[in-house]
Amino acid sequence: MSNTVTRIRLAGVVIAAAASTAGLAACSSPTPSGDASAAAPAAACEPAKGNVTLQYWNTVPGMDQVVALWNKNNPNIQVEMKNISTDQYGIIGNALKAGKAPELAQVGYDQLPSLRTQDAFVDASACADAVAAKSKFVPWTWSQSSFGDTGVFAFPQDTGPMALFVRSDIFKKHNLEVPKTWDEYAADAQKLHDADPNLSITFFDPNNAEFFNGLLWQNNAKMYGYSGDKWHVTVESDQSKQVAEYWQKLIDAKLVRTDLAHGSTPMYAAYQKNQIASYIGAAWGYSMFRDNLPDQSGKWSIVPMPTWGSSAASGDWGGSTVAFMKGNTHLYESVKFNSWLNSDPEALAMENKLGGLYPAATAGLELPALSEGVPYYNNEKIFDVFAESSKNIDTSFAWGPTQKTVNLALQDALAKAAAGDGKLTDAISAAQASALKSMQDLAIPAVAGN
Amino acid sequence: MTDIATRATRVVATTGGRSRHNGGGPRAGTIAAFLLPFFLPFVLFYLVPIAYAVWQSFLVVRRTGGQYGTSYTAFGGFEQYVQVFQNTEFWSSIGRIGLFGIVQVPVMLFVALIIALLLDTPLLKLKGFFRITAFMPYAVPGVIAAIMWSFLYSPQLSPLVDLLKAIGLQPDFLGPGAVLWSAANVSTWLWTGYNMLIMFSALQAIPQELYEAAKLDGASNWAIAWRIKVPIIAPSIILTTVFSIIGTLQLYAEPAVLRQISSNISSTFTPNMLAYAVASGNNYQQAAAISVVIAVITFVLSFGFMRLTSKRAGL
Numbered sequence: 200m201s202n203t204v205t206r207i208r209l210a211g212v213v214i215a216a217a218a219s220t221a222g223l224a225a226c227s228s229p230t231p232s233g234d235a236s237a238a239a240p241a242a243a244c245e246p247a248k249g250n251v252t253l254q255y256w257n258t259v260p261g262m263d264q265v266v267a268l269w270n271k272n273n274p275n276i277q278v279e280m281k282n283i284s285t286d287q288y289g290i291i292g293n294a295l296k297a298g299k300a301p302e303l304a305q306v307g308y309d310q311l312p313s314l315r316t317q318d319a320f321v322d323a324s325a326c327a328d329a330v331a332a333k334s335k336f337v338p339w340t341w342s343q344s345s346f347g348d349t350g351v352f353a354f355p356q357d358t359g360p361m362a363l364f365v366r367s368d369i370f371k372k373h374n375l376e377v378p379k380t381w382d383e384y385a386a387d388a389q390k391l392h393d394a395d396p397n398l399s400i401t402f403f404d405p406n407n408a409e410f411f412n413g414l415l416w417q418n419n420a421k422m423y424g425y426s427g428d429k430w431h432v433t434v435e436s437d438q439s440k441q442v443a444e445y446w447q448k449l450i451d452a453k454l455v456r457t458d459l460a461h462g463s464t465p466m467y468a469a470y471q472k473n474q475i476a477s478y479i480g481a482a483w484g485y486s487m488f489r490d491n492l493p494d495q496s497g498k499w500s501i502v503p504m505p506t507w508g509s510s511a512a513s514g515d516w517g518g519s520t521v522a523f524m525k526g527n528t529h530l531y532e533s534v535k536f537n538s539w540l541n542s543d544p545e546a547l548a549m550e551n552k553l554g555g556l557y558p559a560a561t562a563g564l565e566l567p568a569l570s571e572g573v574p575y576y577n578n579e580k581i582f583d584v585f586a587e588s589s590k591n592i593d594t595s596f597a598w599g600p601t602q603k604t605v606n607l608a609l610q611d612a613l614a615k616a617a618a619g620d621g622k623l624t625d626a627i628s629a630a631q632a633s634a635l636k637s638m639q640d641l642a643i644p645a646v647a648g649n
Numbered sequence: 650m651t652d653i654a655t656r657a658t659r660v661v662a663t664t665g666g667r668s669r670h671n672g673g674g675p676r677a678g679t680i681a682a683f684l685l686p687f688f689l690p691f692v693l694f695y696l697v698p699i700a701y702a703v704w705q706s707f708l709v710v711r712r713t714g715g716q717y718g719t720s721y722t723a724f725g726g727f728e729q730y731v732q733v734f735q736n737t738e739f740w741s742s743i744g745r746i747g748l749f750g751i752v753q754v755p756v757m758l759f760v761a762l763i764i765a766l767l768l769d770t771p772l773l774k775l776k777g778f779f780r781i782t783a784f785m786p787y788a789v790p791g792v793i794a795a796i797m798w799s800f801l802y803s804p805q806l807s808p809l810v811d812l813l814k815a816i817g818l819q820p821d822f823l824g825p826g827a828v829l830w831s832a833a834n835v836s837t838w839l840w841t842g843y844n845m846l847i848m849f850s851a852l853q854a855i856p857q858e859l860y861e862a863a864k865l866d867g868a869s870n871w872a873i874a875w876r877i878k879v880p881i882i883a884p885s886i887i888l889t890t891v892f893s894i895i896g897t898l899q900l901y902a903e904p905a906v907l908r909q910i911s912s913n914i915s916s917t918f919t920p921n922m923l924a925y926a927v928a929s930g931n932n933y934q935q936a937a938a939i940s941v942v943i944a945v946i947t948f949v950l951s952f953g954f955m956r957l958t959s960k961r962a963g964l
Contacts, residue, residue, distance in 0.1 A: 288929070289929070292931070313931065315717050316717060316931075317720070317931060318717075318719065404912065406908070425716055428716065429716075430716065457912070458804070458823070459805075460909060460911070463909060463910050464800070464803070464805075464910075465803045465804070465806055465910055466805075468803075468805040469805055472805075603929055603930050603931075604926075604927075604929075604930030604932075607916040610912070611916055611917065614915060615915075617912060618912075619825075620825070637930055637932070640732075640932050640935060641710050641720070641931060641932060642709075642712035642720065643712065644712075644716070
């Protein structure tokens with residue numbers, strides 16, 4: 200008996216220890232190519248002789264129907280799509296390492312530099328149509344997906360221009376005007392809290408770096424730059440600190456909730472119970488409220504983001520591109536499909552309806568569905584607000600090559616500060632340090648400051 | 650591992666012996682044929698990935714050609730390990746689960762033991778029902794259990810919180826100090842039944858004559874439980890302890906799920922979460938080094954505990 204137990208024990212220890220390492224080995228890095236040449240030359244853009252099948256990976260709900268429409272009309276260029284929403288970047292990363300990346304894949308703006316650092320893309324600028332596509336998209340989206348016009352690595356798909364969602368009924372009840380500046384917003388926060396201690400103007404989710412980055416973007420805080428063959432890390436700046444200090448004040452005065460995770464059931468419950476009077480969100484957020492809080496139909500309005508100064512400025516939160524992936528030997532066909540997918544009004548309308556995408560193509564902003572009043576929002580033309588917001592987004596904002604790591608470091612430190620351990624400005628410093636350290640770890644040349 | 654191999658060989662040898670009676674084929678081929686289904690996946694899915702992870706952990710990333718040049722990996726010796734040992738997040742995560750394990754493992758195993766002993770007494774009615782009930786949480790996938798508990802912890806949704814508030818308490822299950830123990834509670838809920846079952850099956854294997862002899866000597870049920878049953882099933886208790894130590898070091902699902910609703914669980918809350926976070930930032934070599942260190946710590950603690958207890962228990 201004891202002999203058997205010993206055996207089981209040993210096997211258990213071996214297996215369990217093995218499991219802890221095995222999980223990681225599944226996603227390890229490629230062997231060096233040995234090719235030290237700099238950026239790969241732009242691939243040729245020749246139409247294929249016969250029929251072509253393209254692989255396209257994405258996370259958009261309903262995209263299969265959009266692809267089916269294309270396939271019906273384009274028998275020579277068939278597209279096979281795969282939904283990778285379970286682990287988008289994990290799946291893309293593993294495929295890249297295995298040399299089996301699809302021709303096209305959905306990549307968020309903030310992950311473009313990181314993936315390019317992993318040599319994930321192919322430059323489609325040999326295709327005249329790819330270069331010419333520039334004029335079709337909102338400027339900042341093109342700037343980010345072309346890395347400042349140094350090639351064509353992706354076509355923008357959707358964006359998340361930010362705006363303020365307001366419970367007009369609550370604001371009206373407390374005789375408050377819709378805030379135009381962040382100062383007014385803070386003053387309103389105080390008034391609402393004074394009137395009802397259980398009422399907060401909004402919540403601050405420390406575990407949501409994407410949201411916080413959107414706020415930084417709005418305040419013209421440039422987190423990264425590139426010159427002299429080096430990345431310049433400027434996460435820590437007067438602008439970013441101003442945002443951090445502003446929210447620190449609201450948190451200290453207990454004017455905003457910090458116990459709600461964005462998009463979680465508890466968050467919706469708090470809104471449902473009328474405990475929160477506004478929401479700082481992006482274009483894709485309109486359907487969140489419509490679908491999760493149907494009872495509050497007619498109570499919400501969408502207005503421009505409060506601003507720091509007198510001039511209108513907005514930020515972006517989320518959105519994606521469709522990138523030309525490494526190993527793509529059908530650039531000509533890929534450009535054709537990608538261009539249709541992201542600028543054809545019929546495709547854009549379907550993506551907006553089925554997937555809730557807010558288009559990055561300028562033509563998309565004039566879709567019939569986006570120029571009508573939305574019943575949930577009192578038939579207000581909410582998309583006009585997002586279109587205006589989209590125009591006011593700083594085009595020179597750039598993401599870093601280790602954005603995921605920096606986001607995690609930022610979140611961890613924001614959470615600590617929100618729990619009373621440190622200040623939000625410490626989180627800015629932590630993100631700055633994390634950016635430098637993570638880039639050093641991956642041998643990416645970087646310096647602090649301009 | 651050699652143990653398993655020897656055992657397997659012995660089994661095969663016996664079968665081989667039988668087949669010889671029928672004038673069967675060559676022995677070596679038979680042995681290989683029987684071993685292959687085990688060894689092939691074992692090598693492919695355990696040994697090779699471990700070896701690969703160990704190899705990765707000795708590499709560092711280098712880059713040529715500036716901003717978006719080409720990256721490659723080079724041998725870096727112990728560079729990744731130096732970084733692991735200098736990483737304060739790593740040591741805080743180890744400290745955190747150390748605290749977790751020191752409290753949660755004894756509590757869970759004690760409760761499991763008590764339930765196992767209760768199920769084993771002749772006094773209890775409806776044994777089958779209680780056994781299944783105690784074991785049932787284990788049948789719930791860990792992630793589902795964590796989601797379920799997260800609803801019970803959330804002040805916005807939980808009837809439990811409402812109830813406690815009604816009697817004048819202000820519970821904050823997701824606060825910075827409490828969230829570790831909220832995670833520990835989920836683990837305990839999940840795994841107590843499993844550990845109980847291992848102990849219970851060991852109890853079932855004890856010959857009834859021992860109890861009869863003890864009763865003749867005037868032992869009470871209480872004395873039988875603590876003086877006879879517990880010492881006899883000591884190997885099972887040790888086994889469950891080792892499993893629990895390993896489980897604790899690999900803690901991931903429960904805190905990862907609670908992280909969805911509580912920002913007081915950082916991305917580096919447990920060593921496995923840290924390894925995952927580092928890997929998701931494309932620093933696979935560093936993540937490999939972290940997992941190798943976790944594996945070594947697991948080995949040392951598990952074998953250390955076994956050695957310590959087997960000496961004491963005279964096994």
